[in-house]
Amino acid sequence: MELSYDEIKLFIEKPFAFVERMGIQALELKPGYVKLAAPLEGNGNHIGSMYAGALFTLAEMPAGALYLTTFDVTRYYPIVKEVHIRFRRPARTDITAAISMTAEQAREIQKVVEQEGKADFTLEIELLDAGGTVVAVGKGVYQLRPMAEISV
Amino acid sequence: MELSYDEIKLFIEKPFAFVERMGIQALELKPGYVKLAAPLEGNGNHIGSMYAGALFTLAEMPAGALYLTTFDVTRYYPIVKEVHIRFRRPARTDITAAISMTAEQAREIQKVVEQEGKADFTLEIELLDAGGTVVAVGKGVYQLRPMAEISV
Numbered sequence: 001m002e003l004s005y006d007e008i009k010l011f012i013e014k015p016f017a018f019v020e021r022m023g024i025q026a027l028e029l030k031p032g033y034v035k036l037a038a039p040l041e042g043n044g045n046h047i048g049s050m051y052a053g054a055l056f057t058l059a060e061m062p063a064g065a066l067y068l069t070t071f072d073v074t075r076y077y078p079i080v081k082e083v084h085i086r087f088r089r090p091a092r093t094d095i096t097a098a099i100s101m102t103a104e105q106a107r108e109i110q111k112v113v114e115q116e117g118k119a120d121f122t123l124e125i126e127l128l129d130a131g132g133t134v135v136a137v138g139k140g141v142y143q144l145r146p147m148a149e150i151s152v
Numbered sequence: 153m154e155l156s157y158d159e160i161k162l163f164i165e166k167p168f169a170f171v172e173r174m175g176i177q178a179l180e181l182k183p184g185y186v187k188l189a190a191p192l193e194g195n196g197n198h199i200g201s202m203y204a205g206a207l208f209t210l211a212e213m214p215a216g217a218l219y220l221t222t223f224d225v226t227r228y229y230p231i232v233k234e235v236h237i238r239f240r241r242p243a244r245t246d247i248t249a250a251i252s253m254t255a256e257q258a259r260e261i262q263k264v265v266e267q268e269g270k271a272d273f274t275l276e277i278e279l280l281d282a283g284g285t286v287v288a289v290g291k292g293v294y295q296l297r298p299m300a301e302i303s304v
Binding site for chain 2: 053
């Protein structure tokens with residue numbers, strides 16, 4: 001199974017209602033690199049900056065996008081184990097978030113799954129406002145698992 | 153200014169669109185103790201359990217509710233500095249989250265604000281499913297600030 005660009009884009013922007021309601025956009029999707037955006041409109045808090053829960057979601061979703069573009073989706077699936085997010089500045093514009101992973105890193109993670117049945121990996125991400133200021137920094141621990149486990 | 157129960161309930165359940173869309177409910181609101189709930193319906197992920205971003209929001213919002221019921225809202229306001237959330241089990245039902253703080257703790261935090269201009273405090277929270285299983289554990293670092301700063 002090969003996912004098309006349009007299929008991946010749909011999976012990221014409208015995977016389920018919670019994310020679809022936020023209006024997340026996939027700006028770039030390629031093997032080893034993804035960049036997403038969230039609009040301030042509809043995601044603001046009571047003082048008009050982007051709410052922490054929206055920033056969290058924008059920090060967390062790129063991992064799923066990177067999985068879709070970079071890993072063998074016919075053989076592995078990821079779960080999120082934990083996320084730490086630090087809010088550094090008020091997010092007063094639309095916000096973007098990008099992460100990358102080398103092909104070598106992805107191969108190594110998949111190799112560990114084959115050898116040990118699962119593989120933890122960490123992704124760090126910066127959330128940037130329209131002026132390039134880092135408004136939040138996220139660090140997520142994910143685990144890649146063999147697809148067979150889904151039916152267990 | 154004294155906030156009524158109904159005012160606080162409205163501020164928590166419908167403070168802005170992001171949280172209102174999630175359908176968060178304030179189950180208990182009193183000085184030193186708050187308990188919120190989020191429905192699985194509308195907040196599920198692609199495999200039908202509650203999405204990480206919804207769990208994050210349910211872990212984060214009680215701090216705001218506790219602020220409204222427990223602190224002097226005419227003199228202080230809180231910001232969230234960082235949150236760590238660990239996902240322990242799939243959240244397959246509606247989820248609840250409660251936190252508490254003693255009057256003594258609240259007084260101490262407000263005293264530090266008066267003396268030092270701000271006060272950091274940490275809140276830990278467990279998210280429980282309908283069977284009482286802990287599905288996620290959150291730890292947030294908040295900062296209480298004097299209200300005057302809002303106009304700076």
